[in-house]
Amino acid sequence: WMMASNDAKKQQAVDDGAAADGDVAWTHSHVRVGVATIVVNSADQVLMGERVGSHGAGTWALPGGHMELGESLDKCGRREVMEETGLRLCQDQPLQFVFVSNDAMRDDRKHYITIFLLGRVMPADEIAGPRNLEPHKCKGWHWFDWNNDAVPRPRFLPLESALNSNVASMNVAKAMADSRTDSARTQDVLDAQRTEQSRGPASTALAVFGQIVWAVMFLLFAVMWMHISITTDACDQLSAMAKTSAEDAAASAAAAAAA
Numbered sequence: 001w002m003m004a005s006n007d008a009k010k011q012q013a014v015d016d017g018a019a020a021d022g023d024v025a026w027t028h029s030h031v032r033v034g035v036a037t038i039v040v041n042s043a044d045q046v047l048m049g050e051r052v053g054s055h056g057a058g059t060w061a062l063p064g065g066h067m068e069l070g071e072s073l074d075k076c077g078r079r080e081v082m083e084e085t086g087l088r089l090c091q092d093q094p095l096q097f098v099f100v101s102n103d104a105m106r107d108d109r110k111h112y113i114t115i116f117l118l119g120r121v122m123p124a125d126e127i128a129g130p131r132n133l134e135p136h137k138c139k140g141w142h143w144f145d146w147n148n149d150a151v152p153r154p155r156f157l158p159l160e161s162a163l164n165s166n167v168a169s170m171n172v173a174k175a176m177a178d179s180r181t182d183s184a185r186t187q188d189v190l191d192a193q194r195t196e197q198s199r200g201p202a203s204t205a206l207a208v209f210g211q212i213v214w215a216v217m218f219l220l221f222a223v224m225w226m227h228i229s230i231t232t233d234a235c236d237q238l239s240a241m242a243k244t245s246a247e248d249a250a251a252s253a254a255a256a257a258a259a
Helices: 001-014 073-085 123-126 157-163 166-182 184-258
Strands: 017-022 032-039 046-049 064-066 096-105 112-121 139-144
Touching: 001 184, 017 073, 032 157, 064 073, 073 112, 096 157, 096 166, 112 157, 112 166, 123 184, 157 166
Parallel strands: 032 112
Antiparallel strands: 032 046, 032 064, 046 139, 096 112
16 A cells, blocks of 8 residues: 555656656656657768757757657658758668667656667768758757767767667668668769769860760761762762663664664
8 A cells, every 4th residue: 555655646746747766857757759860871971960959968969859649750750850950861761770779868857768760861962961950959960980989979868878789789780781782873873963063163064065066066967968968869860861861862863763
């Protein structure tokens, strides 16, 4: 009876936002679900930003947020990335599940289950680069290698949990390899677009001028060929007419001599 009474009081304390776990006054009465997306570029680097204006401010984290009612994991991951960075993830492959963390953020009085997904950024968007569309939540976005030495500190607790998990490391490596294979056909497009951008307006204009010159030369050659063909046909017709006239004259002469 005493245990049941204590449990009831504990639950009421959570509902009221009071201390329910030692000295922690949890903000919510239940564990919340978040989605973090590991956005990978063509160099297998991961997009991260420094949080501001919310719990975990001053720490580095992945793009992500809360799931909305009726939303799939894939849709949530893509939506959060688009809303925060303006980047689109490749549509020819679904976001891959790589890890789930259970993080009680006692200092911030929050408890989250975070689902980690992985997807590759579309080539055109990688060239354009990420945009900081929510500056009140993030200082800016940067690319880092996925390892403990490369990712700056301090880190948002869910990201720290993933980076220190061997399971997450293996899953991320496998997902990167799988997505790299699926995205191999888009690499040529990415390289071509980068080459085109590096040329600049002058080089592009020169390339267009060269194409026009080739087109004009082709047309001139075609006209000359048609002229030669017409001239040859005319000569053949004149020769045939002269031959016919000669034969007719010879026939007429022979007929006159016979008479």
